[in-house]
Amino acid sequence: xxxxxxxxxxxxxxxxxxxxxxxxxxxxxxxxxxxxxxxxxxxxxxxxxxxxxxxxxxxxxxxxxxxxxxxxxxxxxxxxxxxxxxxxxxxxxxxxxxxxxxxxxxxxxxxxxxxxxxxxxxxxxxxxxxxxxxxxxxxxxxxxxxxxxxxxxxxxxxxxxxxxxxxxxxxxxxxxxxxxxxxxxxxxxxxxxxxxxxxxxxxxxxxxxxxxxxxxxxxxxxxxxxxxxxxxxxxxxxxxxxxxxxx
Numbered sequence: 001x002x003x004x005x006x007x008x009x010x011x012x013x014x015x016x017x018x019x020x021x022x023x024x025x026x027x028x029x030x031x032x033x034x035x036x037x038x039x040x041x042x043x044x045x046x047x048x049x050x051x052x053x054x055x056x057x058x059x060x061x062x063x064x065x066x067x068x069x070x071x072x073x074x075x076x077x078x079x080x081x082x083x084x085x086x087x088x089x090x091x092x093x094x095x096x097x098x099x100x101x102x103x104x105x106x107x108x109x110x111x112x113x114x115x116x117x118x119x120x121x122x123x124x125x126x127x128x129x130x131x132x133x134x135x136x137x138x139x140x141x142x143x144x145x146x147x148x149x150x151x152x153x154x155x156x157x158x159x160x161x162x163x164x165x166x167x168x169x170x171x172x173x174x175x176x177x178x179x180x181x182x183x184x185x186x187x188x189x190x191x192x193x194x195x196x197x198x199x200x201x202x203x204x205x206x207x208x209x210x211x212x213x214x215x216x217x218x219x220x221x222x223x224x225x226x227x228x229x230x231x232x233x234x235x236x237x238x239x240x241x242x243x244x245x246x247x
Contacts, residue, residue, distance in 0.1 A: 009052045020054050027081055027095075036096040057099065077102065079137045086138075088162040093208070097165075098138055100208040104245050107135050107142055115145035118213065118238050123147045125230035126223060128215035130192060133202070133238055134161045135211040144211075149192060158187050164199035165209035170228060173197040175220035196221045198228070200235035205243045213238050 014032065018025040032039040032047045037057060039049040080102035082095045091097065101107065115133050123131035130148035134141050141159035143152055156162060160182065164171035176182040176194050187194045199214035213235040223231070 009050050011048050012051055012054060014047050014049075017049055017054050020051075021058065023081060030082055030095045031099065033095075035093070036099040079107075079139050081138060083138045083156075087157045088159065089166060090162070091166050094138075097208045097210075100204050100206060101135060101137065101210050104204065104210060104242065106144060106210070106242065106245060107137060109144070111145065114241050115238065118234050118241075119145045119147045122213060122215055122231060122234050125234070126198070126215045126227040128196075128217050130216035132214050132216070133211065134159065134199075134214060136161055136165060136209075141211075149216075154187065158185055160185075160187075160194070160197045161199050161212040161214060164212045164214065165201045167201065170231065171197075171199050171212075172223065174222055177220075192216065193218050195219055198223055198231060200231055202235060202239045202242060204239075210242055 012020070014028045015025045017037065018028040021028065028037065029047060031037045032049065037049055038053045039047045041047055080098045082090070082098060119131040119133055123129070128148075131146070132143050132149060133145040134143055136142075136156060136159060139156055141154045141156055141161055143149070146152075160171075160173065160176075163181070173179055173182060174196060176185065176188045176197060182188055182194075182197075185194070194216050196217035196219065197214060199212035201209040202211050202213055203209050213231065215231060
C-alpha cells in the first residue's frame with residue numbers, strides 16, 4: 001500500500017517542481033522556505049516535496065479548464081511571485097502571502113456591493129474623504145473597492161499599505177509630509193495629496209494579509225478612539241467577506 005502511494009505521488013526536487021510550475025528554481029525554494037509549498041529537507045539539506053503538493057498549488061491558482069477539468073499545468077502569474085530586491089517593505093512570508101492572494105481570485109474582479117458598502121461606511125465613520133479596500137500583488141496596489149479616489153490601482157512602490165500589512169495593529173500616519181518614509185511619495189506630492197493614512201490588514205482564514213481597509217485624508221489629523229474602533233470593526237467584516245470568497 002505504501003509503495004503504491006509513493007509511486008503515485010512521486011518525490012520532486014526543487015528543479016522538478018519549478019518545471020511543473022513554470023517558474024525559476026529559486027522561486028520554488030522561496031515558496032518552500034516560506035511554507036507556501038509543503039516540503040521537507042533531506043539529510044544533505046536539500047528541499048523535497050510531493051507532486052501532489054505542487055498540483056494542489058496549481059489547481060488553487062489555475063482553477064479549472066474550459067471543460068470543467070482541473071488544470072494539470074498552469075504557470076503562475078509573475079504578479080503573484082515575490083520580487084527580488086523589492087523597493088518596498090516585505091515580510092518573511094511574502095511568497096506565501098502572494099500565493100494566498102492568487103488563490104483568492106479577488107484581484108481584477110468587478111466591484112461588489114458587499115465591499116463597496118464597507119468603504120462607504122469607513123469613510124463616513126471616520127469622516128475621511130477617501131476609503132479603500134486594497135489588495136497587494138508584487139507589482140500593484142489594486143483597489144477592490146474605493147470611495148473618493150478615481151484610479152483603480154497604483155504601483156506597489158507607492159503603497160502605504162505595504163507597511164500596514166506587516167503590522168498586527170492599525171498602521172497610522174498622522175502627517176505623511178513630515179514622515180521621511182512617505183514625504184517623497186508621489187501620492188503625497190501630487191494627487192490625491194495624502195497627508196493622513198490609517199490602514200488595518202485584511203487577513204484570509206490562514207492569517208495571510210491580502211491587503212488593507214484604509215482611510216485617507218488630505219489634511220494631517222488623528223483618529224478618535226471611536227473612529228479607530230469603527231475602522232477595526234469594518235476591517236473584521238471585510239476579512240470575513242474575503243473568507244467567504246470561492247476558491
